[in-house]
Structures are given as C-alpha cells and as structure tokens.
Amino acid sequence: xxxxTQTPKHLVMGMTNKKSxxxxxxxxxxxxxxxxxxxxxxxxxxxxxxxxxxxINESVPSRFSPECPNSSLLNLHLHALxxxxxxxxxxxxxxxxxxxxxxxxxxxxxxxxxx
Amino acid sequence: xxxxxxxxxxxxxxEKEDVxxxxxxxxxxxxxxxxxxxxxxxxELVFLIRRNSFDEQNEISxxxxxxxxxxxxxxxxxITASQVVDSAVYFCALxxxxxxxxxxxxxxxxxxxx
Numbered sequence: 200x201x202x203x204t205q206t207p208k209h210l211v212m213g214m215t216n217k218k219s220x221x222x223x224x225x226x227x228x229x230x231x232x233x234x235x236x237x238x239x240x241x242x243x244x245x246x247x248x249x250x251x252x253x254x255i256n257e258s259v260p261s262r263f264s265p266e267c268p269n270s271s272l273l274n275l276h277l278h279a280l281x282x283x284x285x286x287x288x289x290x291x292x293x294x295x296x297x298x299x300x301x302x303x304x305x306x307x308x309x310x311x312x313x314x
Numbered sequence: 315x316x317x318x319x320x321x322x323x324x325x326x327x328x329e330k331e332d333v334x335x336x337x338x339x340x341x342x343x344x345x346x347x348x349x350x351x352x353x354x355x356x357x358e359l360v361f362l363i364r365r366n367s368f369d370e371q372n373e374i375s376x377x378x379x380x381x382x383x384x385x386x387x388x389x390x391x392x393i394t395a396s397q398v399v400d401s402a403v404y405f406c407a408l409x410x411x412x413x414x415x416x417x418x419x420x421x422x423x424x425x426x427x428x
Contacts, residue, residue, distance in 0.1 A: 241405055241418035242359065255415065287357055302349070302361035303416060310357075 202226055205290050205306035213314050214280060220309045222273040222290030230296035231273040232303065233265060234289040242289055248273060249296035280313045287311075317341075318408045318419035326425040327396055335391045335422045337406030343367075345411035348382065348389045353403040353421070362404075365389065393424075401426045 203224045212218050222231065230249050234242035247255035248267040256265075262284075264276040273290055287310050291303040317340040327333045339348065350362040363373060365382050373380045377397075381390045393400055406419045 239423075241420050244415055244417070247415070255413070289357075289359065291359075297413075301364060303359070304361070305351075305359040307356055307358040 203290055203292055203304050203306035205288075205309050207309055208307065209310050209312075211312045211314065212277065212280065214282070216280075217276070217278045219277065220275040220288055220290075220311070222275075222306060223271055224292040224304065225271055226292065226304065227270075228292035228294055228304070229270060230293045231267060232291040232293075233273070233275055234291065236287040236289055236308070238286075246275075247296055254296055277311070280311075282313050285312045318406050318417060320404075320406055320419040320422050322422045323420070324423040324425070326427060328427050329398055330395050332392060332394050333396055333424065333426075335393075335404050335406075335424065337389045337391065337419060339387050339389065339406070339408045341408060341410055343410040343412065347409045347411075349407040349409070349416065350380065350389075350391050351405045351407060351418070353405065355402070359405070362391075396426045398426045398428055400424060 206221045210218060232247050233245040235245050236242045244257050245259045246265045251267045251270055262279045266274040287308040289308045290306045293303050319338045321336055325333060346367045348365045351359045352362055353359050363380055370382050370384055377394045379392045401424055403421045403423045405421045407416050409416045
C-alpha cells in the first residue's frame with residue numbers, strides 16, 4: 200500500500216466546475232510535489248512545496264492553484280480547466296526538497312477528465 | 315539544461331530473458347543524482363535506485379542491476395531472468411544539485427511475455 204494517499208482516484212469535471220485534488224502523507228516528509236502525466240508521457244513537474252511554502256512553480260497556468268495547509272496535506276484546486284488538462288495527477292513527497300533528498304514517494308494518482 | 319534520454323520506447327522480451335534499459339543523461343553540473351522509477355499499470359511510481367555523480371560503483375539488487383558510467387553519461391538498468399511482473403514503464407530521472415527538480419526521461423515500456 201502506498202504511503203501517499205490521493206483522492207479522488209477518478210474525477211470528471213466540466214470546464215466551468217471548481218474541484219480539488221487532495222494528497223496526504225504521514226511520513227513526516229517536509230517536501231511535497233504535484234506532477235502531471237499525460238498518457239504515454241513522463242511525469243512533468245508542476246509545483247514543489249518545501250516546509251509548507253511554495254518553492255517551485257513550473258509556469259503552471261493559474262487555473263491550477265496549489266495549497267499546502269500543513270506538512271501532511273497538499274491540495275490542488277482546479278477551476279475553468281480545459282479538455283487538454285485531462286491527465287493523471289501525481290502527488291509525491293520526500294524527506295525534504297532538494298536533489299539529495301533520496302527517493303520520492305508517489306501516490307497512485309488522480310485521473311482527471313475534463314469535458 | 316538537463317536532459318534524460320531513454321531511446322528505447324518499447325521493449326518486449328520473453329520471460330526469463332535478460333533485458334537492459336538504456337539511459338543517457340546530459341548535465342553541466344559536476345554534482346547530480348540519477349534515479350530509476352518503475353510505473354506499473356496501477357499508476358504509482360515506485361522508486362528503484364538513486365545514484366550520485368561521485369559514486370560510479372555498479373549496484374545489484376536481486377535480479378536488478380545498474381551500470382553507471384560517467385565517461386559515456388549513461389546509467390543503464392538490467393533485469394536478469396525477467397518475470398511477467400516486471401512488465402511496466404521504467405523511467406530514468408536526473409536531478410542537479412542546484413534545484414529541487416527531478417526530471418524524468420520519456421520512459422521505456424517493458425513487456426515481459428509469458
């Protein structure tokens with residue numbers, strides 16, 4: 200069982216909807232990440248939170264809004280998405296941010312479909 | 315700029331055969347980290363190994379082995395005596411010392427046929 204839990208596993212939303220993806224870890228990790236993965240493509244980094252502060256935003260459109268309420272939780276708020284935003288959204292955590300952090304622990308992802 | 319190239323898009327082998335997945339990387343940093351991740355159909359990426367740029371020792375873990383060669387900027391992954399459960403997409407990834415990013419190659423889809 201993964202130690203990073205993502206909900207919901209599947210989400211279908213219209214372009215005018217507002218929804219949120221949630222991610223939770225209880226490993227005491229201080230870095231959390233959102234990745235986007237299109238079919239048959241590698242994961243693409245979207246955001247990095249380090250000690251609950253946003254440290255990296257990979258020029259993600261503002262219709263994606265991340266939030267880190269505490270060290271265990273990471274949200275991705277979605278508003279006015281486009282059909283091309285349909286993808287698997289992966290959350291990950293690590294002990295701390297930075298290249299020497301060791302492994303990333305990934306959740307199973309939230310598969311988003313935008314109609 | 316950093317770059318990870320996995321030239322093999324898809325590989326199919328018969329069970330019990332050995333298979334090597336290639337990874338070539340590009341970086342200007344002298345300190346960097348290389349990773350391999352496995353993504354089974356369930357979607358979750360599973361960490362396999364991390365290697366830093368100062369450690370060129372090859373590593374073996376059960377049926378898995380990794381060959382890191384700085385001279386050719388390669389970090390290849392070999393599965394010995396492959397099994398059907400090894401079927402997955404395998405990603406090689408790179409992180410430079412200057413930032414918090416782990417950048418993935420395009421992945422190699424491995425099919426192990428019974």
